[in-house]
Amino acid sequence: MAIPKFDRPQTVHLGEPSYVPDPDRDSGIVKSMLLKLGPLEQWSVSSDTGAKRFNAYATFLYESSARDAVSTLKDTPLSFNETTKLSVALVASAQFKIQAKVYNAVSPQIDELKTVWMRQRIGVSEILLKYPFRMLKLECEDHKLMVQAKTALEKVVSGQIVKMDGKDFRFGNFRQNGTGLKHIKLIEDSFKVVIIPDMRKSQFRVFGPEEYSQSTLDKITTMLQDCTPEGHVIELNSADFRWVLRGGLRLLKSRLGEGKVYVKISTSKTRRLFIRGSKEDYNNAVAIIASKQTMASGKGSISEMECPSCLCELEDPIRMSCGHIYCSDCFIQMCEAEKTATKEFRIRCVKATDARGSICQKPFSLSEIQEHLPVEAFEAVLEKSFESYISRHPGDFTYCQTPDCNQVYRNSPPGPERPDTFTCKQCLVSICTFCHTSHPGKPCDEAKRIAKRIGKSILSDETKKALGIKSCPNCSMLMEKRDGCNHMTCKCGAHVCWVCLMSFNDGEACYTHMTKAHGGY
Incomplete structure (x- = not known):
């Protein structure tokens, strides 16, 4: 605003500036203040040098250090400018790795959420990844708003599960071969949606620009049902499996038809025979297995050109370190099946080395598994491997005790001077890793006294009894x-x-x- 002529000063003398910005010096001083409270995992400074203030982001190795920074450094005067104070805030963040085709399908729904998040001051940024993935990052100081935002985005990127008669439409006999994928592509084009077969849960998930009505999902279900033939599963015991190897599978295929019978060997003890056809085909298969007849041409022979998992001619073969060859798709599905195992997680070769049913059982290394699995499947394998490690070390880890939450944290050792605080990435509840209660900003001695009265759970014994919930005696995970x-x-x-x-x-x-x-x- 211009100064009126009668108010203008006669002379103006410019004094020495009270502060000369030096980005490297200034950010270094702030960083040193943070390092006094604990080690940092990450440190980054905004590149806008023309702004009146600069923003920096620090990730502490320990959450308790971050909380100390907020409580002790907020509004602290800065040594490089006596009129400036440090502003500190604890920010919650969440990252979502989404398949590119899914992201493109649900982008209108995500755009609607972004409009809401902008009003709530929830920051949204996109991190560049190699195709076929997109990464979204959410940031917010209000943890409750962050939980709401995470829940809303998770619902969108999880899609809608295809159901039939009120239950999930299962496709245990669906195979991701050329024919199956071709049928799915036709349905996608008809309804302008993306359909993802979830092989681990045997479900179809539908993604689109909006949440579809039940009538639309029913039409999609009908079309999927038409391209997914009726299937039946026969569990093979050791004797049945030896019979299959000696030529029983060839006999079944000759009697029922080449496209109606296939074997799936997931582990050395999990062997299943799938029948694609009617109930009559299933009954005939059961009778043939009970008869133990074999085809003479297959007696005692194990072909090296057969996949160890499906016992069929190899398709897109891959050779493993043990020398045995698998269909690429069969190997992926074998790894997927192993993820549901409750025992120690280990992916082994299931190749039968003789007609008596002896199995190779050589474990595959993590590097060769990574070489032959898609990125999303390999990440799921890593998650299962981590779960297996936790199950073998129950004294070192505890599950978050918020109902329906499956996050895990490492326990603090007995007698720590300052136990760490774990903020669950799923529900954002802060828990002391020593006494396993939520008491942010309070000393752990007080929390331990509270824990003696109400137990080491976020829920009291009375509440758990009323809800019909109990805690696992081994790891404290809530069970229903x-x-x-x-x-x-x-x-x-x-x-x-x-x-x-x-x-x-x-x-x-x-x-x-x-x-x-x-x-x-």
């Missing part, structure tokens, strides 16, 4: 029994008696205990 017998299997691998909460290493010991101690299951 909705149906079935009193044998519970926790994520940590413990087999638990629901009645008295005794834990066992295997299910057989648990059943024996329930029979003796409680008179049945």
